[in-house]
Amino acid sequence: MPRFPTTRIFTFLAAMLVLVPLVLVPLAHANPSQWRAEWPRTDFSETSIDDWSEIMSGGPPKDGIPAIDDPRFLRATDDTALRGREPVITVEIDGAAPRAYPIRYLMWHEIVNDTVGGVPVAVTYCPLCNSGMIFDRRVRGRVLSFGVSGKLRHSDMVMYDRQTQSWWQQAIGEGIVGEMTGVELRQLPAWMESWDQYRARNPQGLVMAEPAHDRSYGRNPYRGYDRSARPFLYNGEDPPHGIPPLARVVRVGDRAWPLTRIRDEGGVREAGLAISWEEGQASALDRGVISEGREVGTVRVRDGQGRDVAHDVMFAFAFHAFWPDGRWMLR
Structure with a gap:
């Protein structure tokens, strides 16, 4: 079983005990009234969210995961x-x-x-x-x-x-x-x-440089996560075409290329893009020590003029969740 940070696994298990499983039943009681005390300046009347049950706690409170503002x-x-x-x-x-x-x-x-x-x-x-x-x-x-x-x-x-x-x-x-x-x-x-x-x-x-915080930098608190069958705290649909939920895809706009295809074909040229793959990068979400993670390789995405293109290398379930009508570039 993947080893997740204590705060997140505790939240997940507590929800499982109090409610029926999250993967089957949405959190029907989720609504902004729960959050207004913590977020008094947030205008919850302005939103693109249709179903508030899609929002859930990841465990830590606001700023419990501290962003870095003055990096060295x-x-x-x-x-x-x-x-x-x-x-x-x-x-x-x-x-x-x-x-x-x-x-x-x-x-x-x-x-x-x-x-x-x-x-x-x-x-x-x-x-x-x-x-x-x-x-x-x-x-x-x-x-x-x-x-x-x-x-x-x-x-x-x-x-x-x-x-x-x-x-x-x-x-x-x-x-x-x-x-x-x-x-x-x-x-x-x-x-x-x-x-x-x-x-x-x-x-x-x-x-x-290393931030001035007491953290186990270099270690992966989500050990084994990208070899899991299901994403953590996710109750949406699996991707289509039999693609595993935690398979990596290269997203450009509303298109997604399976990373395995790019690796196996030695790169692809289509949709006006050149997507390359090179060996040498470890998965950050595999072993307990990041540098020991299995090989996932490095992707670069460029346009026809050789310029770098904004993209993301994300898990397939997330692409499907946020781009349900997106195009899967399978062949």
Whole structure:
């Protein structure tokens, strides 16, 4: 059985005892009245949510998973903590030194508010969906900063912004509750690769330093998760075409390519995209130590001019949950 963080597994088991199983019956009593004391500035009358039972607690309260607001950086050549196959999220913006955000830190913080080359960004990672994306924080003439709400929807992190206390769905980068409902964040091109791959290309690049928090950085609190039969705290449909719920897919817009197809074919060229695969990256959600995870490889997505394209490498169940009419690029 996968080993999940104590707070989340306790919440899940408690719900199982008090209610009938979550996988069979929705939380009919879920509604904003439960949350107004914790969220007095959130306008729950503005929302795109039709069924409040889709929102559930992931265990920790608001900011119980602390976002990082003032990340420190080292030169790639000076970092001695990271292991070669560990995944990092890479950001390369013109006019700024490349930056790597290690998953060993994002696993425990999920959001990093930073500024790269004058662009305010939110680096986000949801372990339960394997969704790692970077967003521009400039919205409607203001710069937002983001925190972790402690809520999940379809097993995906619900973020919030501190300026309006609106809730945002990380997987789609869209406001779902409050003043910012319906507003879409601009996703920036970024990709997940191994530490070895990053520093070989960017020896003088930057890497986020270890945060000043007491966490077991480098360890995976979700051991065995991406080999599970079912996602954690998810009661939606399985993906079609017999695709396992926790299989990785490469999402670009409303299309999803199974990662196994890209690996087996040595990359694909279609829909105006070139999607490549290279060996060398460990799964962050497999073994208890991230660097020891099984091989999943590194994906890059480029357009016809060779420019990097915004994308995500997420689990198949999450793609199906948020893009139920999305296109599966099977062959």
